[in-house]
Amino acid sequence: MNNNTTIYRKYRPSNFNSVAGHKNVVEILKKQLQTNKIAQSFLFAGQRGTGKTSIARILAKSVNCENLIEGLSCETCKNCVSSNEQKNPDIIEMDAASNNGVDEIRDIKNNVSTLPLIGKYKVYIIDEVHMLTKAAFNALLKTLEEPPKHAIFILATTEYSRIPATIISRCQIFNFKKIDKSAIKARVKFIIDNEGFKVEEEVLTEIAILCDGSLRDASNIIEQLINISSIQISMNDLKSIFYVAPKQEKIELILNIIQNNPQNIIKYFEDADNQGMDFDVLTLSLIEILKEIIEFKFLKLESYLSVLDQEDLNNFNEVEIKELFKIADNLSEVYAKTKGTNINFNYLLISILKLLDKSIGFTIKDEIVNKNIANHKINSLVFKPSEAEETIQTTKPLTYAASKDFMSEFNEKAKEEIKQEEIKNVEHNLFSNQNQTNKTLEFTFNKSEEIMETNKQEKISQEIIVDQKQVLFETVDSIIFDVKQKIFENENKKSFLVSIIEVINLLLKANKDTREENQIILGNIFNVDHEGKFVNKELANELSPLIGFKIIASSENQILLRHDNFKNVKYLCYSLLEESFLEKIKTIFKGRIIIPISETLWNDIKIEYKQLKENNTLPEYIPRSFNEYYEEKRKSLLSSSVDEKTLKAASELFNIEDMEVE
Structure with a gap:
C-alpha cells in the first residue's frame, strides 16, 4: 500500500458500478445519462461518509465522457483521464465550510457564463453547502434557477434541514441513506482481500456495526487494523483498538x-x-x-x-x-x-x-414444571381478594404468590403446533406464538414475612381455575397487544364496510363542538393515572376495540373515527355487530353512530368531498338512526353470506364441479 494514500482515497469509487449501496440513486443518474436528460441542479443530502462527494465526482466525469456506455464512463477518453487525475478544468469543487461568503458565490456567478474548456459541461460541486451564509445563498438563487445550458451544479450537505427552502425547490434532491450492512461488509472484504490480508467473518460484522452506515469510517477502521495485524485480522485485533465485545x-x-x-x-x-x-x-x-x-x-x-x-x-x-x-x-x-x-x-x-x-423470579415452561413437581400433588391455592388482584399482572403471564412452605402444580396446557407454511408475516407469528407463550406460568417467590405467615395459616381447600378471558388489562400497551391478538384470531370473520357516501353524509352536518365533546368521552375511556394504569379498567377493557382511534369529525348523531391500520378498522366494525359492545357504545356516546375508517379511505374521501364541493354537487343530507344503521349493516352482511353446505348441495344437484357466487 502506498503510504501517501489513505485506504479511503485509494478505494474511492471511480464509476457507478463500484459504488457501495445507493442502487436507486445510481440507477436514476445512469438513466439520465443514457437519455441525455440531465438536471442542472442537484442536492445530495445524507450523513457523513455515505458517498455524496464520490458520486458527485463520478457524475461530473460521466456527463463529459466522450464514449459513454449505458450510463457508465469509458475511463479512457481525455475527459475521463483528466477527471481521474483531478486535473479536469471543467470540474470546479468548492468547500463551503471554508468558502462560505457571498464573494465566493459571486466569483462562481461571474465565471459560470464562460464555456467549458474540454468537455460539454462545466460542473460545480459545492460541498457542505449548508455552511453558506444567508447572503451567499441569496446570491446563488438566481444562478440555480436559470443556469447556462453548459453549467451543472451539484450541492452536497450533511444537514438538509439547514438548506433554505428556496434552494431546495430549485434542485433535484437525492437522499443518501446509511449504506446497508451487507454492502459495507462486501466492500470491506474486497478492500482487505486486495491489500493481501484475511479477515474473520465476525470482524466484518462488527465493522459494519461500528461504522454506522459510513463507508469512510469503515475504511479508516480497516487502515488501523492493517497497521497492527499480521496476515489474519481477528476479533482480538479489533478489540484492542475499539474494545468491541465478541x-x-x-x-x-x-x-x-x-x-x-x-x-x-x-x-x-x-x-x-x-x-x-x-x-x-x-x-x-x-x-x-x-x-x-x-x-x-x-x-x-x-x-x-x-x-x-x-x-x-x-x-x-x-x-x-x-x-x-x-x-x-x-x-x-x-x-x-x-x-x-x-x-x-x-x-x-x-x-x-x-x-x-x-421480572424477579424465574419463568419455567410447562414441561419443566410438570417434570419438577410430578410427585407433589397440590390441588388448589386460596387467595384473599386483595392478594389475587395484586397478583394478576396484566402485562405479564399469570403470576402466583407462593412461599417456601408449598409448591404449585397446574394442569398441562394444550400446545398448538405452528405450521411453517401458515406463517404469513412476523406480526401474525407474534399473535400465533402468543397463544403458546400465554400458557407459560411464572412462579414468583415472595420473601415477604407477612405473606409467608398468611400462607402458613391458610389451608388449601379448593381449586381455583383462572380464566384468562376474565383478566382486566390495566395499561395501554397491554390493551393494544390484546387487541392485536384478537384481530389475528378474528381476521377471517366478516365485518361490514363503510362507503365514501356514508362519510360524506356525516361531514355535511359535522361541527366542532360535538367533535370536541366526543373526543373528551373517548379520552376518558382510556384515561390513565400517574402510574400509567387505567382509571376505569373495566370500561377500557370493554371498549378496547376503540384503542388507537381518533375522532376526526362528528355531527349530532354520528361520529367519524380514523385509524392508521385497516385491520383495527375491520375489527371495530366486526365488534359493532356484537349486541353487548353495541349497547355499551350507544350508552357511552349517547346514541351516536360510530363510523370507523382507515387513513387511506380518509385521504380518498377528502379528495372526493373537495371535488363535490367545488362542483357544487354535494348530496342532500340523509338522517340516520342508531338502530336502523346497524340493523342495515347486519342485513347486508347476512345477504352477502352463503352457507357452504347449501352451495355444495346445489353443485352436486346440478352436477357442477366449481360453483361460485358472484
Whole structure:
C-alpha cells in the first residue's frame, strides 16, 4: 500500500458500478445519462461518509465522457483521464465550510457564463453547502434557477434541514441513506482481500456495526487494523483498538439478563467501562442478536442469520419470545435516549437492572414444571381478594404468590403446533406464538414475612381455575397487544364496510363542538393515572376495540373515527355487530353512530368531498338512526353470506364441479 494514500482515497469509487449501496440513486443518474436528460441542479443530502462527494465526482466525469456506455464512463477518453487525475478544468469543487461568503458565490456567478474548456459541461460541486451564509445563498438563487445550458451544479450537505427552502425547490434532491450492512461488509472484504490480508467473518460484522452506515469510517477502521495485524485480522485485533465485545460475550450478557443474574451483569459492565467500551455499539449489537433470535423462533430459517449460527441459537431454545421482546424494547429505548452522550454506560446498566427488577423470579415452561413437581400433588391455592388482584399482572403471564412452605402444580396446557407454511408475516407469528407463550406460568417467590405467615395459616381447600378471558388489562400497551391478538384470531370473520357516501353524509352536518365533546368521552375511556394504569379498567377493557382511534369529525348523531391500520378498522366494525359492545357504545356516546375508517379511505374521501364541493354537487343530507344503521349493516352482511353446505348441495344437484357466487 502506498503510504501517501489513505485506504479511503485509494478505494474511492471511480464509476457507478463500484459504488457501495445507493442502487436507486445510481440507477436514476445512469438513466439520465443514457437519455441525455440531465438536471442542472442537484442536492445530495445524507450523513457523513455515505458517498455524496464520490458520486458527485463520478457524475461530473460521466456527463463529459466522450464514449459513454449505458450510463457508465469509458475511463479512457481525455475527459475521463483528466477527471481521474483531478486535473479536469471543467470540474470546479468548492468547500463551503471554508468558502462560505457571498464573494465566493459571486466569483462562481461571474465565471459560470464562460464555456467549458474540454468537455460539454462545466460542473460545480459545492460541498457542505449548508455552511453558506444567508447572503451567499441569496446570491446563488438566481444562478440555480436559470443556469447556462453548459453549467451543472451539484450541492452536497450533511444537514438538509439547514438548506433554505428556496434552494431546495430549485434542485433535484437525492437522499443518501446509511449504506446497508451487507454492502459495507462486501466492500470491506474486497478492500482487505486486495491489500493481501484475511479477515474473520465476525470482524466484518462488527465493522459494519461500528461504522454506522459510513463507508469512510469503515475504511479508516480497516487502515488501523492493517497497521497492527499480521496476515489474519481477528476479533482480538479489533478489540484492542475499539474494545468491541465478541459475539460470545454478548450472548452471555443476554442470557444473564434472561436468567436474572445481576452480579454477572454488573461485573461485565464495570469491566467493559474500565476498558473503554463503546456502549452505543454494544447496544446496537445486542439488538441485532435479539432480532435474529426472534426471527429464527418465528420462521425457523437460517437464511436470515448473519451474526448467529445454529449453535448460538441453541442457547435460547427454552427462552420465551416475550422475554426477548422486553429486552429489545429496553435496549432500543436506551439507545434512542443516550446515543452519543457520556451517560450511556450508566443509563444502559441501570435500565437493564430495572428490567430484572420487573421480572424477579424465574419463568419455567410447562414441561419443566410438570417434570419438577410430578410427585407433589397440590390441588388448589386460596387467595384473599386483595392478594389475587395484586397478583394478576396484566402485562405479564399469570403470576402466583407462593412461599417456601408449598409448591404449585397446574394442569398441562394444550400446545398448538405452528405450521411453517401458515406463517404469513412476523406480526401474525407474534399473535400465533402468543397463544403458546400465554400458557407459560411464572412462579414468583415472595420473601415477604407477612405473606409467608398468611400462607402458613391458610389451608388449601379448593381449586381455583383462572380464566384468562376474565383478566382486566390495566395499561395501554397491554390493551393494544390484546387487541392485536384478537384481530389475528378474528381476521377471517366478516365485518361490514363503510362507503365514501356514508362519510360524506356525516361531514355535511359535522361541527366542532360535538367533535370536541366526543373526543373528551373517548379520552376518558382510556384515561390513565400517574402510574400509567387505567382509571376505569373495566370500561377500557370493554371498549378496547376503540384503542388507537381518533375522532376526526362528528355531527349530532354520528361520529367519524380514523385509524392508521385497516385491520383495527375491520375489527371495530366486526365488534359493532356484537349486541353487548353495541349497547355499551350507544350508552357511552349517547346514541351516536360510530363510523370507523382507515387513513387511506380518509385521504380518498377528502379528495372526493373537495371535488363535490367545488362542483357544487354535494348530496342532500340523509338522517340516520342508531338502530336502523346497524340493523342495515347486519342485513347486508347476512345477504352477502352463503352457507357452504347449501352451495355444495346445489353443485352436486346440478352436477357442477366449481360453483361460485358472484
